[in-house]
Amino acid sequence: MARRKLTLFSSRWGRSSIHVSLPLVATLGSLPIVLAAQEAWAIGEVTGRMGGVVQIQTGSKSKDGLAGVPVTIKSKALLGGKRTVMTQEDGSYRFDSLPPGVYTLTVRVEGFVPIEQRNIIVLAGQLAAADVDLEVGQETTKIVEKRNPVLNPESAVTTTVLDNTKVQRTPVFRQVQAMAQLAPGVGPGNSPSVRGGLSRYTRYLVDGLDTSDIVTGGISSPMNFDAVEQFSLFSGAMDAEYNSLGLVQNMVTRSGGNKFTLDASFTLQPTAFNSNIRYGAQLPQQNGTLLYDDRPPAVRDFYSVNANIGGPIVKDRLWFFTSFQFNYNRAMATIPPFPWYGTTEDTDRYRYTYTYLGRAKLTWQATAATRISLSFNIDRNQIQNSLLSTTVTEDAERMIDRGGEWLVLLVDSALSSKWLFQMQAGFTTKRSLEDTQKKTEDGLPDRITASRTLRTADQFNGVTYGNSSGGWNDETKYRIQVDPTIMYSTTGKSGTHNIKGGVQFAYMRYSHNVGIAGGLRWTDNIPGTPCNPADPATHASCNQVTEYPQSLPQGGKAGEGWTTTAEAYNLGFFLQDRWTIKRFLTVVPGMRFDTGLLYDFEGKRLGTLFGYGPRLSLVYDVFHNRSTLLSAHYGRHNDVGNAYIADQGNPFQASTLKRWDTAGKTFNIQNSSGGAGGQLFAESVKPPSLDEVGVGIRREVIAETVLGIDYTYRLYDNLWVNEEINQIWDPAGNRVIGYRDGMRRRIFEAGTPDDAQRTYHGLDFWLQGNPGNFGIIASYTLAFSEGNVSDYFSAYRQNPRMNAFYYGALSDNYRHTLKGAIDYSFSFGLNVSARIQYRTGAPQWRVFQSPEDNGFSLYRSPRGTNIGARANDPTVWSEFKLPDQFTLDLQGSFSLEKLTGQRIDLMVMIYNVLGGGTPTSIDSRTGNTFGAITGRLDNLNAQVILRYRI
Amino acid sequence: MLRAPLGLPGLLLLSASLPAALLGCSDLIAPDPYQGTIDSSGFDTAFGGPAKPPSWPNSVFPCLAPRRGLGGGTNGIDGQTWWYMGGLSASQLDLSNAADPSKALPPSVYQVTGCDGGEGKADAISRSNYDARVHNYLTDRQYPVVSYGSFPAQVGAAGEPTNVASYRPFHVVVPVALRDSVRSRMGCNDIKSERSLLERAGWSRETKTFPENAPYNLDLRIPSRDDIRAGRVTFRDWPMVSVATVLMKTPVANESCPFQSGSMAQYPKFPGDPNASFQFPQQHWLRGLLGGYIDGGDLPTTTDPAACADILRYPTGKSCMMTSECNAAANEICSSGRCQAPIPVCPQLNELFVDIGEVPLPTSATLSNPIPNATVSLPDPTAPMDPKKARTADILAIFSAVPSDPSYSPVCRLRFFDKKKVTCAASEPSDLVAPRPLCSAAELKAQPDALITKDSMGRPLPTYYVHCLFQKKTQ
Incomplete structure (x- = not known):
């Protein structure tokens, strides 16, 4: 064995050199891979890091680092088997670009007791800190079971990381987009609002590639839940490499391994697993439960089968992973009779949903320094009778047929000991067709027959018949993305700098063809006899019709509809330095520049958006032992546009609203909109931006469990609006009394005015960790969220008389949110878990009917309020909210391995155990149905999953 | 080297709060917030109720059409444009609320x-830059x-001013x-509510009093x-x-x-635009809400007990x-066992004469x-049964006084006459069909x-x- 002089470096009280001759145990030359300590993260951080100090006790209270010591790690997740690095002058070591998983760390130095630390968990985007204390001696290997705190001492990012094991133990519906619900500051739903932002801001990354829908912002292509190794949820204080006004959910997918594995499961949720509770219409929850309803429960079946297979193609060199999933969903609703339409008794209508998901991934260790992965994902979804509504006849139902694919290429290459190069590239495609369920004789969707909507006795709801009023929407979306990144690491007197810079380029294209069946949409605003457009004698009843000229049938054939295309280019540059000044202080300054180019259907550039995004984060280890961290952050993010924004500059489908004139016995034009000249784009626009300030403290209160407190302030500014600029309203905003250009038409202009804003203040208390056999994720959030924009291009600024009312408590302003998931694992294979969710009611906003178009668009009090008993007394305006919600979900999971010798797990989930039917939506329209309950929490229901693994 | 654990983070937080602390307080008095417009759904249609059919007297058009009338007095018979605002009850003419002092x-x-x-x-929105799309009101006048x-x-147990029962x-x-x-710290239309007006004058909401020798910021002559x-x-x-x-x-x-339908109406480009085909009512504030009113001018009143x-x-x-037991000087009479006094102040009354053949006598319901x-609809006297030969004319409304006449008042006593029994000197030169007696009051x-x-x-x-x-x- 070679002997080397080891230089000791005091980690705390200055330098000292002690020359000791010690044998070197490690055989460096035999190790397949040697990586020097350097900093490296993939975009979207699909890999993690491990680091620490190898030290010995040199005084009663002092420890000195050991230089030149070999540190070896191994894991099943590590392609290539093992890695070894040598400690630096100060005794520190570091491993970068590690796939998430469980690792074992070994240090063998002659003259010292060998150390083996086991069960070190590496999470994507996190540093797993593992210090090694050597003891002089020749004893057998000392095995240390690693403590894995949740704290990340190098980053202020608000992160919730969920590995596959944790999510399997949580009673949550097996959908990737449902995971965000577990993080603090995240609202309900599959496209949640996060810390006061719009739901479209949520970004879904898969292995670092942005797969978000380029139009809606939600998840574009679902993927198999069990194909995900880890979910990383970033909800604030993000570094410069991220540009997102909302949550970033990064899913690190499984890659396979040196052993063949099979993970298959079958999910059952038949109708019998749903409770029979029914509620009377329009009644509050506590006294609305029907007691003597002996009808069989409505059909509601869900079945799913999925299989995941992984393994080596070439051991330690080439792995594969593939998965497949099929979902079947059947729901039923009883449709009441419509005697005026020819149906005289109740009928059962079914909605069928079929979903297919497929995935394949290859991971290749091309050279010792380069790793490449390539993955492909495909999805298909078909829904028949997608509305399943009691207010549409069967021929007015709709269908959905959609699907998409995406491909991700990830290259990770260590250029030298200090330089690392990474690149992510990929493309996503999405096609979606929504159309009428009604078919012609040829079996094609009927785009010729017009729809009619008959107002009911309450005067506000209606029954649509004849054909779907929604028309058709055939859209295609493409996205190409290339993100090269370069990283440089250096250590000097000022500390350690891990500098990262990169370019992020994306091209998006969105095209869609829309139309209205028959080119006409008849509305009968007078309850009573339905209208027959072919019979002029009934036109007094069909007193409103909207005409869409491009959809009008020609020569017995359906109209072509309206087609537009939009394109967008996004280019971003970022540079950041993770500067560790001392072990206990890290500062992360960064800057990014983003620009977006938007093009309309004619290829004309609509606008150029430019934004700069400074970032500054600070993390301070208060007691220098990684048990208590203080963090502070400022950051600015800019939304420089996507294909959806560009499409807003396109003229939209032309329409003309006509109303029946009783005196003249003719349909008079009320107004028109759309078509050429109907949609403008503001000449000068600022990109919507987010300014965020956050401070926080987090402390490991018990082993592997952290308690944190975070305060966040957010200002969302210059949000997109579509302002109507031609109509002149009376002073009350009730009627249009003139037009600026003298023509009865609406003209819209898309822009980002300075007053289109949202603000958020939030205080989060959270607890995360795995103390003993427990697993805990819990949080309480106190939040205040106000603004005047509910979504891009909402109704703000379309009636200037209403503008003053638009600012107020936003609909996702949940003042108090308490959520938690706790599980406990017994030694005999049983795991039980519970999940609670409590949130105060969502603000509502009373709305009044406008005589201008019979729609509900008039307000008399600010957003989030109701007028009082005295209509003209603002002092009696009151908050208007839904009731508070509370749900409890339970899960039991039992391993049958001891009984059967096979790795079989049986899981039972029960959702909404308390069976609360709390209203989730009410009718806020002034009139007969004001306050009527239109939606409730799902009834108690159960799900069983049988899982088999090899 | 930072010694205190919170040193650097504290500095960062402090530096973040400094800009906010450095923002100075303006000397301006903040304007009252603009709360929107008054909900007129509770208005009596007789007072210009909601501007939409069918609640307006004109069931077809949600517009208040002026009526033509004839004025007497010193100006002779001439066409006059007047606004009909429906019937008034006697209690509404009791300006002192003497009938119910509570x-x-x-x-x-x-x-x-x-x-x-x-x-x-x-925010200097004036007539010159008034934009009908976005500016609800002018700000160069309060x-x-x-x-x-x-x-x-002042108002005692005030009723809701927009409530039909108490309006x-x-x-x-x-x-x-x-x-x-x-003056230098406020703009016009900054004051939009009674409360903030009184408080700017120094009134205390808690004690409901003005300080001594006050009001001092506003000259308020209550x-x-x-x-x-x-x-x-x-x-x-x-x-x-x-x-x-x-x-x-x-x-x-x-x-x-x-x-x-087919309207040729030209909207006002600013409130009071003389070239417009219509106007909106003049505007006032109530609790920060923008309301409308029709300015009928001064209401002449009298304290004559006989008139009231x-x-x-x-x-x-x-x-x-019996009446002799009551105060004769105050014109009291005895009725229902109590001395009944006339209300101390009441509007002077104008007189409006209408033809019984054109306006039927009111009933309790009307x-x-x-x-x-x-x-x-006036029939052709040569063919009274032929509806095609009938013509539509303004009802015959004859006023005893019009503005500028000494006895003019916007409150009218409705008088009915039978046109078949009158003989008048005046006639309309072009009125060759169904001539109607155009008498002065x-x-x-x-x-x-x-x-x-x-x-x-x-x-x-x-x-x-x-x-x-x-x-x-x-304007």
Whole structure:
């Protein structure tokens, strides 16, 4: 064995050199891979890091680092088997670009007791800190079971990381987009609002590639839940490499391994697993439960089968992973009779949903320094009778047929000991067709027959018949993305700098063809006899019709509809330095520049958006032992546009609203909109931006469990609006009394005015960790969220008389949110878990009917309020909210391995155990149905999953 | 090297808060918030209710069409344009609320003078840059502020000014002048509520008093109840209407109602645009809400007990058996065992004569709207049964006084006459079809046989009052 002089470096009280001759145990030359300590993260951080100090006790209270010591790690997740690095002058070591998983760390130095630390968990985007204390001696290997705190001492990012094991133990519906619900500051739903932002801001990354829908912002292509190794949820204080006004959910997918594995499961949720509770219409929850309803429960079946297979193609060199999933969903609703339409008794209508998901991934260790992965994902979804509504006849139902694919290429290459190069590239495609369920004789969707909507006795709801009023929407979306990144690491007197810079380029294209069946949409605003457009004698009843000229049938054939295309280019540059000044202080300054180019259907550039995004984060280890961290952050993010924004500059489908004139016995034009000249784009626009300030403290209160407190302030500014600029309203905003250009038409202009804003203040208390056999994720959030924009291009600024009312408590302003998931694992294979969710009611906003178009668009009090008993007394305006919600979900999971010798797990989930039917939506329209309950929490229901693994 | 654990983070937090701390406080007095417009759904249609069919007297057009009438007096017979605001009850003409002293006095209107343009000194929307799309109101003049009961000494137990049951169209004018101490710190239309107006004058909401020798920021001359009862204040006739009510320039819908099919109406490019085919009502503030009113001008009043006795009496505290036991000087009479006194102050009355053949006698069900139609169909005397030869004409409305006449008042006593029994000197030169006697009010009064004083049962007709005003031309 070679002997080397080891230089000791005091980690705390200055330098000292002690020359000791010690044998070197490690055989460096035999190790397949040697990586020097350097900093490296993939975009979207699909890999993690491990680091620490190898030290010995040199005084009663002092420890000195050991230089030149070999540190070896191994894991099943590590392609290539093992890695070894040598400690630096100060005794520190570091491993970068590690796939998430469980690792074992070994240090063998002659003259010292060998150390083996086991069960070190590496999470994507996190540093797993593992210090090694050597003891002089020749004893057998000392095995240390690693403590894995949740704290990340190098980053202020608000992160919730969920590995596959944790999510399997949580009673949550097996959908990737449902995971965000577990993080603090995240609202309900599959496209949640996060810390006061719009739901479209949520970004879904898969292995670092942005797969978000380029139009809606939600998840574009679902993927198999069990194909995900880890979910990383970033909800604030993000570094410069991220540009997102909302949550970033990064899913690190499984890659396979040196052993063949099979993970298959079958999910059952038949109708019998749903409770029979029914509620009377329009009644509050506590006294609305029907007691003597002996009808069989409505059909509601869900079945799913999925299989995941992984393994080596070439051991330690080439792995594969593939998965497949099929979902079947059947729901039923009883449709009441419509005697005026020819149906005289109740009928059962079914909605069928079929979903297919497929995935394949290859991971290749091309050279010792380069790793490449390539993955492909495909999805298909078909829904028949997608509305399943009691207010549409069967021929007015709709269908959905959609699907998409995406491909991700990830290259990770260590250029030298200090330089690392990474690149992510990929493309996503999405096609979606929504159309009428009604078919012609040829079996094609009927785009010729017009729809009619008959107002009911309450005067506000209606029954649509004849054909779907929604028309058709055939859209295609493409996205190409290339993100090269370069990283440089250096250590000097000022500390350690891990500098990262990169370019992020994306091209998006969105095209869609829309139309209205028959080119006409008849509305009968007078309850009573339905209208027959072919019979002029009934036109007094069909007193409103909207005409869409491009959809009008020609020569017995359906109209072509309206087609537009939009394109967008996004280019971003970022540079950041993770500067560790001392072990206990890290500062992360960064800057990014983003620009977006938007093009309309004619290829004309609509606008150029430019934004700069400074970032500054600070993390301070208060007691220098990684048990208590203080963090502070400022950051600015800019939304420089996507294909959806560009499409807003396109003229939209032309329409003309006509109303029946009783005196003249003719349909008079009320107004028109759309078509050429109907949609403008503001000449000068600022990109919507987010300014965020956050401070926080987090402390490991018990082993592997952290308690944190975070305060966040957010200002969302210059949000997109579509302002109507031609109509002149009376002073009350009730009627249009003139037009600026003298023509009865609406003209819209898309822009980002300075007053289109949202603000958020939030205080989060959270607890995360795995103390003993427990697993805990819990949080309480106190939040205040106000603004005047509910979504891009909402109704703000379309009636200037209403503008003053638009600012107020936003609909996702949940003042108090308490959520938690706790599980406990017994030694005999049983795991039980519970999940609670409590949130105060969502603000509502009373709305009044406008005589201008019979729609509900008039307000008399600010957003989030109701007028009082005295209509003209603002002092009696009151908050208007839904009731508070509370749900409890339970899960039991039992391993049958001891009984059967096979790795079989049986899981039972029960959702909404308390069976609360709390209203989730009410009718806020002034009139007969004001306050009527239109939606409730799902009834108690159960799900069983049988899982088999090899 | 930072010693304290919170040193660097604390510095960062401090530096983040410094900009906020450095922001100075402005000397300006913040304007009252703009709360929107008054919900007119509760307005009585007779006072210009919601501007949409079918609740407006004109069931087809949500516009207030002017009516044509004829004026007598010194100006002779001539066409006049007037606004018909429906029927009035006697209690609504009790300006002092003497009949029920527990109720509010007439609502006050604070008329603020001396403002300096530009709301909050920052937003100078004026007639020249007024944009009908986005500017609800001008800011180079302070709109009047309607009271709603903040000042108990003034209005007592105030009723809801927009409530049909308690609404009065007649207001007491309270002059308010801005002093130098506030003029430079406020803009016009900064004040939108009674409460903030009183507080800017120094009134304490908690103690409900003004400080000694105050008001000092605003000259606020609040009349006493005695002043009001004695008629020593100015009353204005300001029926509150929907701010969206369209006041047509002519009765022809196509010309001046924007909601009529084929309308040629030209909208006002600023409030009071003389070239517009219609106007919106003038604007006022109530609790920060923008409201509309029609300015009927000064409401002439009288404290003559004889004149007011014609309108209403109220029971005094004194019981009696006969009138001689009551105060004859005060024109009290004994009725129902109590001395009944006339109300201390009441509007002077104009007189409006209509033909019984064109306007039927009101019934108890139509008291709030005694003259429902503005027009009448007149048959051709040569072919009275041929509907094609009939013509539509304005109803024959003859006023005893018009604005500028000494006895003019926007409150009219409705009088009926039989045109077949009158003989008048005046005639309309072009009125060759169905000639109608165009008498002056004086001529009608001089022919008492033509006046209808009894109903079909021979019972004396009650007195009917209607609200008829000639819109004051302002701006």
